[in-house]
Amino acid sequence: xxxxxxxxxxxxxxxxxxxxxxxxxxxxxxxxxxxxxxxxxxxxxxxxxxxxxxxxxxxxxxxxxxxxxxxxxxxxxxxxxxxxxxxxxxxxxxxxxxxxxxxxxxxxxxxxxxxxxxxxxxxxxxxxxxxxxxxxxxxxxxxxxxxxxxxxxxxxxxxxxxxxxxxxxxxxxxxxxxxxxxxxxxxxxxxxxxxxxxxxxxxxxxxxxxxxxxxxxxxxxxxxxxxxxxxxxxxxxxxxxxxxxxxxxxxxxxxxxxxxxxxxxxxxxxxxxxxxxxxxxxxxxxxxxxxxxxxxxxxxxxxxxxxxxxxxxxxxxxxxxxxxxxxxxxxxxxxxxxxxxxxxxxxxxxxxxxxxxxxxxxxxxxxxxxxxxxxxxxxxxxxxxxxxxxxxxxxxxxxxxxxxxxxxxxxxxxxxxxxxxxxxxx
Ligand code: HAX
Numbered sequence: 001x002x003x004x005x006x007x008x009x010x011x012x013x014x015x016x017x018x019x020x021x022x023x024x025x026x027x028x029x030x031x032x033x034x035x036x037x038x039x040x041x042x043x044x045x046x047x048x049x050x051x052x053x054x055x056x057x058x059x060x061x062x063x064x065x066x067x068x069x070x071x072x073x074x075x076x077x078x079x080x081x082x083x084x085x086x087x088x089x090x091x092x093x094x095x096x097x098x099x100x101x102x103x104x105x106x107x108x109x110x111x112x113x114x115x116x117x118x119x120x121x122x123x124x125x126x127x128x129x130x131x132x133x134x135x136x137x138x139x140x141x142x143x144x145x146x147x148x149x150x151x152x153x154x155x156x157x158x159x160x161x162x163x164x165x166x167x168x169x170x171x172x173x174x175x176x177x178x179x180x181x182x183x184x185x186x187x188x189x190x191x192x193x194x195x196x197x198x199x200x201x202x203x204x205x206x207x208x209x210x211x212x213x214x215x216x217x218x219x220x221x222x223x224x225x226x227x228x229x230x231x232x233x234x235x236x237x238x239x240x241x242x243x244x245x246x247x248x249x250x251x252x253x254x255x256x257x258x259x260x261x262x263x264x265x266x267x268x269x270x271x272x273x274x275x276x277x278x279x280x281x282x283x284x285x286x287x288x289x290x291x292x293x294x295x296x297x298x299x300x301x302x303x304x305x306x307x308x309x310x311x312x313x314x315x316x317x318x319x320x321x322x323x324x325x326x327x328x329x330x331x332x333x334x335x336x337x338x339x340x341x342x343x344x345x346x347x348x349x350x351x352x353x354x355x356x357x358x359x360x361x362x363x364x365x366x367x368x369x370x371x372x373x374x375x376x377x378x379x380x381x382x383x384x385x386x387x388x389x390x391x392x393x394x395x396x397x398x399x400x401x402x403x404x405x406x407x408x409x410x411x412x413x414x415x416x417x418x419x420x421x422x423x424x425x426x
Contacts, residue, residue, distance in 0.1 A: 112169075
């Protein structure tokens with residue numbers, strides 16, 4: 001931990017100076033124009049935030065610290081968290097330091113389980129997950145130090161400490177929710193010698209297959225971050241900008257991730273695949289699948305797992321999952337991945353024919369669920385929690401960096417419709 005804090009201390013100083021200099025020299029420099037369409041369309045595409053952890057280009061997809069995500073798929077999640085924060089690849093000693101830090105914080109206070117058990121049995125796993133994170137706010141180091149008069153330049157330090165504690169616990173919390181909701185409620189203890197991803201795979205208790213562990217690590221890496229403007233990252237950043245602690249920030253981010261146009265889409269994707277399976281009792285022919293997709297579109301529904309708000313090419317995270325499936329799953333033995341494979345061949349053509357979607361290619365959610373399903377993690381209500389565990393890494397890194405850079409309160413201007421109409425001369 002100390003090496004990471006020391007490194008971050010040096011970086012934070014440079015970071016703050018750079019931001020100060022940019023603000024001073026360019027306070028009035030215009031970097032774009034805003035159209036009424038963008039304002040009415042959910043602030044779509046307005047360059048309004050600085051996020052250094054990762055970037056997403058329409059024609060390429062995710063880069064973490066300017067490294068294409070497909071070059072990082074075999075890294076450990078610990079390496080990715082270090083990279084997100086510092087912009088540097090950690091040495092093996094540094095990876096071990098972070099791994100041990102996460103393992104040291106793997107113990108979860110009993111009151112978290114008491115709260116989870118007290119929740120109504122039909123609570124969605126994401127509601128349970130967000131609640132479990134929020135309830136730990138009483139332990140925030142940031143809140144305590146802030147109350148004691150923490151200086152502005154040091155606001156990021158306890159935020160980083162809280163992030164490490166939260167990430168250390170978050171896999172155990174997610175696994176506990178899984179086992180409470182879908183198994184007998186017993187919890188599997190973490191193994192302090194394992195890495196973060198392997199421990200998570202172990203605590204879920206669905207498969208001993210080393211390929212499942214490999215998948216979980218890759219899942220954590222692929223979902224770790226997606227720049228700053230998506231619903232969950234922006235929400236986490238906005239809440240943190242009010243100097244709320246990491247528990248408030250990540251819980252709020254998870255609430256955004258729980259929406260069907262964002263993280264919940266991966267649950268909907270597998271539900272869609274299962275619907276096809278139930279309907280055809282196996283993998284349908286391309287013709288049958290095409291008709292099924294058209295019927296869905298004609299009833300006013302979207303095709304889950306296809307299209308993207310920013311990307312205009314196949315999502316490289318889908319590519320990674322799909323390649324993993326192709327390498328490890330025999331589609332003649334597993335109709336669920338077989339349907340995912342068949343959809344990949346058919347849906348882009350259907351959506352092109354329909355002519356509405358700006359991107360007809362698969363996104364990250366199109367294949368991830370079928371792989372979890374293959375290894376026995378079949379309860380797709382849980383899939384957004386899987387996503388949330390991973391994304392917590394990126395949002396923690398983003399809010400720590402925002403504090404280190406001395407970013408201000410996020411406060412765009414809201415307009416009434418009459419004010420907008422006046423601006424438009426309408
Ligand atoms: N199926 C059918 N129609 C689609 C479509 C799809 N997969 N993707 C886009 N369209 C439609 C939109 O509904 C929209 O129709 P209207 O003009 O009638 O409103 C039109 O095409 C233009 O949309 P767009 O500009 O291409 O896409 P948006 O930025 O508005 O929306 C979405 C992006 C991801 C929400 C959209 O593509 C969608 O609904 N996809 C299916 C759900 C999904 O896979 N979500 C997961 C996204 C990945 C993610 O963020 N995960 O967290």
